Amino acid sequence: MTEQTLLQNWNNMNKNRFHSDANKEFRYPSADLLLKHVGDLSDMILQHMTKQVPRLETLERYYLGQNDTIMSAHRRKEDHLADNRAAHAVAEYISQFVQGYMIGVPLKTVYEGEEREKEFLKNTNRNNDADEHNSDLILDLSIYGRAYEILYRNKEDENRFAISDVMNTFVIYDDTVERQPIAAVRYTKNFSDERVYTVYLYTDNKVITYQSEDKFSGELMMIKEEDHYFDGVPIIEYKNNKFRTGDFEKVLSGIDLYDAAQSDTANYMQDLNDAMLKITGDVEIDVEKAKDMKQHNILLLKPSYSAEGSANAVDANYIYKQYDVAGTEQYKTRIFNDILMVASVPNLLDNNFSGNQSGEALKMKLFGLSQKRAIKERLFKKSLRDRYRLIANIARLNKEADLDVNSIIITFTENLPRAITEELKTFASLGGKLSQETLISLLVSGVENPAEEIKKIEAEDPRSDGTYDFMKPEGEE
DSSP states (O other): OOHHHHHHHHHHHHTTSSOTTTTOOEEOSOHHHHHHOHHHHHHHHHHIIIIIHHHHHHHHHHHTTOOHHHHHSOOOSSTTSOOOOOOOOHHHHHHHHHHHHHHSEEEEEEEOSOHHHHHHHHHHHHHTTHHHHHHHHHHHHHHHSEEEEEEEEOTTOOEEEEEEOGGGEEEEEOSSTTOOEEEEEEEEEOSSOTTOEEEEEEOSSEEEEEEEOTTTOSOOEEEEEEEOOSSSOSEEEEESSTTOOOTTGGGHHHHHHHHHHHHHHHHHHHHHHTOEEEEESOBOOOHHHHHHHHHTTOOOOOBOBOTTSOBOOOEEEEEOOOOOHHHHHHHHHHHHHHHHHHHTOOOTTOTTTSSSOOHHHHHHHTHHHHHHHHHHHHHHHHHHHHHHHHHHHHHHHTTSOOOOGGGEEEEEEOOOOOOHHHHHHHHHHTTOOOOHHHHHHHHOTTOSOHHHHHHHHHHHOTTOOSOOOTTSOTTOO
């Protein structure tokens, strides 16, 4: 079977897996008009529940290794044949590889401005565990193709941001070419009464709470209305790509094929153990004795004799389907490699990938993923700036800080083994020079703010000139 045929099979299996509106963005003229026509808001929520959530749930099941096709279909018609269901966590492998590659080294956010604002930004990120939070956002993006972040002020009147579940959150954009967010929705089911839903509508200055009964009949009743002061919709959508597709979404059918191939192999091995015994010849054997011999793994065949006194020919062997070991294993390997090829993720178990290879050789093997990474980074930075813009708005209002979002430098560092020392030595041998701050940012991933670290060094040792000679031989004073 050629790779083109495999890909065609995937496309055929993918047909009608999701509704045509399963990944559609919600558009509306304005928030004011939406507040006047709450029935339209109900229709959006119903569409999200019935057409979009099923796709999100499917992607989550595949990430958790609960692959739909292999776990649900009745694959063997004969009851006496083995029916093993082997679900493989290929989706998890893809998403975790992408997550580690993109943000295994935490993001660096550096403010180029006043010390007060630097301290405010640093404390905001630390108080919100920004490194872990950003990592969770990247994982949601990889699985669902989208992620949501909600901003709020806690009881201590501090700025907070947290993940909002994709299963019950969506953003509404205007119908202009700018596609600006005009509102966001978050809805929850009442645990004491599952017929009751609470709906939170976020605009650029208010949070309006509605309630719906009778398993979301579409009738919304306003409960309360509160002001917020972020001066923007406080739920931010992060997108994995232009089409909001997950990193393994296009290979779901390939994963199904791989599950089926591995399950069929397991079924064959089990069926072989239970193969049918064929006995040929005129044999005198008692049924009970035959059962006893089978239990003891012994088969004693007593042939009959002809009139001339010669024994009739007797033979016994098993009947089973012939197994093309080499062809089957090659087929499974091709499927697995094609899955990773389409997902732009390398196979770490491939012998050609392992071994002592240069950093440039590894980069070539990750070229496809690097192209996707560039797109992911641009979209992620765009949403991150929206986060800090909203925080800057409310911080300015409360006179906590006067952040200029354009002065926030956001840096991604790909999580790859690098021979930085050799690069620096080559750079220095050609006459290049680097500041201590740049060296720390390159060599010490655990330092969030290199400039602050230099000040600590100077405070501990006033004689230090803040330099490091990386060309000096090790151990030389």
